[in-house]
Amino acid sequence: MEYEPVIGLEVHAQLLTKTKIFCGCSTQFGAAPNSHTCPICIGMPGILPVLNKKVVDYTIKMALATHCNINRENTWARKNYFYPDLPKGYQITQFAEPIAEHGYVDVEMNGGKKRIGITRIHMEEDAGKSIHDEHQPASYVDLNRAGVPLIEIVSEPDIRSAEEGVGYLRRLHEILVYLGICDGNMEEGSFRCDANISLRPKGEEKFGIRAELKNMNSFRHVQRALEYEIKRQQYILESGGEVIQETRLWDDSQGVTHPMRGKEEAHDYRYFPDPDLVSIVVSDEWIEEIKKTIPELPLEKRERFVNTYDIPPYDAVVLTTSRELADFYEETVKNCRKPKIASNWVMGDVLGHLKEDKKDIEGSPVSAVSLAKMINLIEDGTISGKIAKEVFEEMWKTGKEPKKIVEERGLIQITDTGSLENAIDNVLKTNPAQVEEYKQGKEKLFGFFVGQVMKITRGKANPKLVNELLKKKLSAS
Amino acid sequence: MELNQLTIHELQKKLKNSETTSVEITEAVFKRIEAVDDKIHSFVTLMKDEAFEEAREADKEIQRGNGGPLTGIPIALKDIMCTKGTRTTCGSHILENFIPPYDSTVVKRLRDAGAVFIGKTNMDEFAMGSSTETSYFGVTKNPWDLEKIPGGSSGGSAAAVAADQCIASLGSDTGGSIRQPAALCGIVGMKPTYGRVSRFGLVAFASSLDQIGPFTKDVEDCAIMLNAIAGYDPNDSTSVHADIPDYTEYVSKSIEGWTVGIPKEYFIEGIDPEVLSAVEAAIKEVEHMGAQCKEISLPHSEYCVAIYYVIAPSEASSNLARYDGVRYGFRSDAGRDLMDMYKMSRSAGFGDEVKRRIMIGTHALSSGYYDAYYKKASQVRTLLRKDFDEAFRTCDAILTPSTPTPAFNIGEKMDDPLQMYLCDVFTISCNLAGIPGISVPCGYTEAGLPIGVQFLTGHFEEGKLIQIASAYEKNATLERRRATI
Ligand SMILES: [Zn+2]
Numbered sequence: 001m002e003y004e005p006v007i008g009l010e011v012h013a014q015l016l017t018k019t020k021i022f023c024g025c026s027t028q029f030g031a032a033p034n035s036h037t038c039p040i041c042i043g044m045p046g047i048l049p050v051l052n053k054k055v056v057d058y059t060i061k062m063a064l065a066t067h068c069n070i071n072r073e074n075t076w077a078r079k080n081y082f083y084p085d086l087p088k089g090y091q092i093t094q095f096a097e098p099i100a101e102h103g104y105v106d107v108e109m110n111g112g113k114k115r116i117g118i119t120r121i122h123m124e125e126d127a128g129k130s131i132h133d134e135h136q137p138a139s140y141v142d143l144n145r146a147g148v149p150l151i152e153i154v155s156e157p158d159i160r161s162a163e164e165g166v167g168y169l170r171r172l173h174e175i176l177v178y179l180g181i182c183d184g185n186m187e188e189g190s191f192r193c194d195a196n197i198s199l200r201p202k203g204e205e206k207f208g209i210r211a212e213l214k215n216m217n218s219f220r221h222v223q224r225a226l227e228y229e230i231k232r233q234q235y236i237l238e239s240g241g242e243v244i245q246e247t248r249l250w251d252d253s254q255g256v257t258h259p260m261r262g263k264e265e266a267h268d269y270r271y272f273p274d275p276d277l278v279s280i281v282v283s284d285e286w287i288e289e290i291k292k293t294i295p296e297l298p299l300e301k302r303e304r305f306v307n308t309y310d311i312p313p314y315d316a317v318v319l320t321t322s323r324e325l326a327d328f329y330e331e332t333v334k335n336c337r338k339p340k341i342a343s344n345w346v347m348g349d350v351l352g353h354l355k356e357d358k359k360d361i362e363g364s365p366v367s368a369v370s371l372a373k374m375i376n377l378i379e380d381g382t383i384s385g386k387i388a389k390e391v392f393e394e395m396w397k398t399g400k401e402p403k404k405i406v407e408e409r410g411l412i413q414i415t416d417t418g419s420l421e422n423a424i425d426n427v428l429k430t431n432p433a434q435v436e437e438y439k440q441g442k443e444k445l446f447g448f449f450v451g452q453v454m455k456i457t458r459g460k461a462n463p464k465l466v467n468e469l470l471k472k473k474l475s476a477s
Numbered sequence: 478m479e480l481n482q483l484t485i486h487e488l489q490k491k492l493k494n495s496e497t498t499s500v501e502i503t504e505a506v507f508k509r510i511e512a513v514d515d516k517i518h519s520f521v522t523l524m525k526d527e528a529f530e531e532a533r534e535a536d537k538e539i540q541r542g543n544g545g546p547l548t549g550i551p552i553a554l555k556d557i558m559c560t561k562g563t564r565t566t567c568g569s570h571i572l573e574n575f576i577p578p579y580d581s582t583v584v585k586r587l588r589d590a591g592a593v594f595i596g597k598t599n600m601d602e603f604a605m606g607s608s609t610e611t612s613y614f615g616v617t618k619n620p621w622d623l624e625k626i627p628g629g630s631s632g633g634s635a636a637a638v639a640a641d642q643c644i645a646s647l648g649s650d651t652g653g654s655i656r657q658p659a660a661l662c663g664i665v666g667m668k669p670t671y672g673r674v675s676r677f678g679l680v681a682f683a684s685s686l687d688q689i690g691p692f693t694k695d696v697e698d699c700a701i702m703l704n705a706i707a708g709y710d711p712n713d714s715t716s717v718h719a720d721i722p723d724y725t726e727y728v729s730k731s732i733e734g735w736t737v738g739i740p741k742e743y744f745i746e747g748i749d750p751e752v753l754s755a756v757e758a759a760i761k762e763v764e765h766m767g768a769q770c771k772e773i774s775l776p777h778s779e780y781c782v783a784i785y786y787v788i789a790p791s792e793a794s795s796n797l798a799r800y801d802g803v804r805y806g807f808r809s810d811a812g813r814d815l816m817d818m819y820k821m822s823r824s825a826g827f828g829d830e831v832k833r834r835i836m837i838g839t840h841a842l843s844s845g846y847y848d849a850y851y852k853k854a855s856q857v858r859t860l861l862r863k864d865f866d867e868a869f870r871t872c873d874a875i876l877t878p879s880t881p882t883p884a885f886n887i888g889e890k891m892d893d894p895l896q897m898y899l900c901d902v903f904t905i906s907c908n909l910a911g912i913p914g915i916s917v918p919c920g921y922t923e924a925g926l927p928i929g930v931q932f933l934t935g936h937f938e939e940g941k942l943i944q945i946a947s948a949y950e951k952n953a954t955l956e957r958r959r960a961t962i
Contacts, residue, residue, distance in 0.1 A: 046581055080798060
């Protein structure tokens with residue numbers, strides 16, 4: 001029998017606010033344990049939460065970018081459970097009335113588009129972190145993360161393969177980062193993903209029994225874990241067994257999922273409305289205000305790049321991996337009007353150097369305008385493409401303007417026919433044997449002559465002109 | 478009369494005219510505490526050193542001509558309000574050594590107003606009780622009769638005012654915890670509208686019901702205290718932006734032409750005959766003052782106790798989850814692992830009544846029961862609120878007994894939680910509806926125990942509440958007594 005996977009993903013994204021969701025503590029990562037805490041986020045008796053409005057702003061932004069309906073009145077709830085890194089004994093979250101529902105994102109799959117539904121987006125506070133010391137019978141709790149704002153984005157069970165799952169995740173990740181509301185760092189836990197996965201016979205409507213997957217800390221983990229889990233469940237079903245509904249942890253070193261130990265199972269969270277917080281009323285004005293701050297999103301940007309700059313879709317994907325890179329590219333094009341050439345330079349030399357230097361595009365020593373100027377020098381014949389590489393190196397190292405480098409180092413291309421003819425005559429005279437062979441039909445030697453001309457002109461000869469003149473001379477003599 | 482027996486407004490005049498000093502008043506208060514607190518046990522923690530320091534500071538302010546209505550006045554605080562640097566126990570073993578690093582908003586406001594804090598008063602553990610018998614720190618006794626309970630949960634704050642161990646005090650009221658002990662101790666106690674006074678720094682029992690309010694010797698003092706503590710607080714999202722009038726302006730105003738509703742559901746069988754006749758006399762007095770009293774109906778009243786004992790324990794079960802022995806408070810050393818540590822710390826740290834309510838609340842919120850209990854209770858709560866909205870469309874105020882009986886014997890109801898819960902049958906509705914209420918003395922039983930009458934008004938109408946309570950207090954022909962101990 002052929003089985004079809006049914007996958008739904010739950011993403012937790014940490015919002016990039018300066019302060020926590022219900023108090024004024026900093027959200028900065030990596031500070032000394034418990035240094036970013038106050039009576040509110042450590043849940044002392046008598047304290048009350050006060051909502052950080054930025055959290056709602058950011059969530060509305062994400063909701064609009066993913067085509068969700070915004071619930072004009074949405075409420076807070078308490079999720080009750082005991083854990084040492086949960087200081088109040090409950091997490092403040094949204095339950096019955098989340099801020100946003102019924103959205104979608106389009107994911108590019110093998111040239112086509114697949115639409116994946118978003119069930120809901122809600123806001124909540126993060127818990128702290130427990131640190132267990134293996135060498136002594138003690139655990140430590142760091143509450144710096146307690147109260148850091150999160151949004152949870154729950155997908156519909158629309159995903160049918162590991163590739164679709166990862167495609168969907170990349171898309172969410174990209175949107176969050178583009179919107180500037182999440183740094184997307186998976187290692188630091190700013191972007192986390194859990195999966196619900198079940199199999200059903202192809203054509204069947206009813207869902208099978210699902211497993212919940214946790215502990216996937218990169219896109220690659222998600223890909224491998226989903227692939228593994230599909231195979232595992234398929235094997236169980238094919239051998240007549242039954243999948244157990246349980247939470248399983250991905251073990252990347254072994255490449256398998258393990259069931260999580262029993263104690264975490266069967267929680268009754270006793271959700272109820274949080275009486276300490278009033279409901280959030282979202283007005284039309286508020287939504288309009290946020291709408292104005294939403295930039296063009298990657299998918300739209302890609303389509304526009306392909307259509308207006310006439311560059312290959314592959315280029316468009318690379319150039320839109322970040323908002324800043326896309327801006328850099330567009331600034332370059334604006335100043336040189338050669339979209340494809342600009343794309344080659346940005347994707348090749350600029351990204352290559354950035355990677356080598358471990359820098360972001362914001363840290364590029366060559367500005368978009370300088371790069372455009374350099375491209376213009378190639379286009380107007382001042383320098384050859386080959387010399388341009390040399391100029392670019394220098395620009396990268398010194399930050400100097402290309403024109404200045406060309407002048408200083410005397411790199412202006414030789415377009416003067418007289419001096420080029422001299423150089424060619426010189427080459428032909430010193431290589432009579434090769435000239436003879438060429439005339440016998442060994443046309444491959446043409447490249448050799450070009451190379452020799454370039455050598456004596458130290459690369460400054462205009463290659464097109466050299467070709468023309470060389471051909472003429474060789475056929476004449 | 479001794480200084481500690483006077484009211485805020487009487488002392489204020491004496492301070493202004495330099496007839497006395499805050500230090501002298503504070504001395505009188507502590508002399509009284511030292512003389513009688515062994516017997517009454519109003520206090521859990523005394524703040525003597527700080528009090529005299531504040532009193533000296535207040536005297537300087539008064540000399541400079543800067544004093545306000547509360548400058549230099551000794552005030553006691555229910556031990557549920559966080560006081561920076563002074564332990565705040567909530568009457569519980571689990572918080573026996575908890576010293577908050579912050580002041581609650583009300584404490585800050587009173588501090589800014591120049592009040593002198595003399596100590597933290599005893600209470601039912603986590604405010605769960607109606608007799609101040611469930612405190613980990615022992616029982617508080619009624620200054621009118623030491624065999625009787627003072628009411629609760631703010632029994633210590635009520636007894637301290639009644640026994641002149643302070644000039645005024647603050648309590649908190651979740652289902653009657655200010656008005657019921659005020660009635661049983663023969664003083665004035667008010668629960669303001671939900672959202673009128675900040676809850677920041679008030680250790681939460683049931684967050685949608687809790688509200689802080691004053692205990693005073695008369696209604697004018699109540700207005701003075703309310704002026705100091707009322708108002709929006711950015712630290713409490715449920716506190717309300719609304720103009721705060723000067724409540725003292727409502728003192729001694731006439732209620733001629735008012736309509737006062739008498740809800741028939743509050744005159745039920747089982748109400749003590751002496752209480753009933755005192756309250757009926759109060760109705761006549763109010764009519765004498767030119768108001769028209771008419772019978773009204775609040776049809777959902779019979780469900781009040783049931784709704785309350787679903788909603789309050791549900792919220793409490795969640796609010797009290799933080800007392801797990803991990804970060805502060807009592808931790809049992811006996812646990813073998815984390816789960817054990819939780820269980821043993823909470824089993825040993827909480828008293829029986831608190832555990833009973835945590836269990837009720839946990840059950841009511843459990844999946845499969847939520848709809849039948851918590852959700853249903855919330856729906857009926859909305860209906861109850863509508864009852865009051867409807868009533869206040871035609872009434873300026875509502876008059877009821879404050880309690881069904883006068884103070885009862887210590888130990889009498891400790892083994893019968895249901896009987897204990899019925900002590901609040903007349904006060905709970907006010908919390909569920911979020912409206913303000915006040916209890917004012919309206920007579921005595923033959924045995925000499927005080928009886929209280931309760932007035933209720935619409936949301937944020939504390940002004941009218943002061944007006945009718947003050948009119949009644951000034952004009953009723955009532956014998957005035959003092960607790961003698
Ligand atoms: Zn904090």
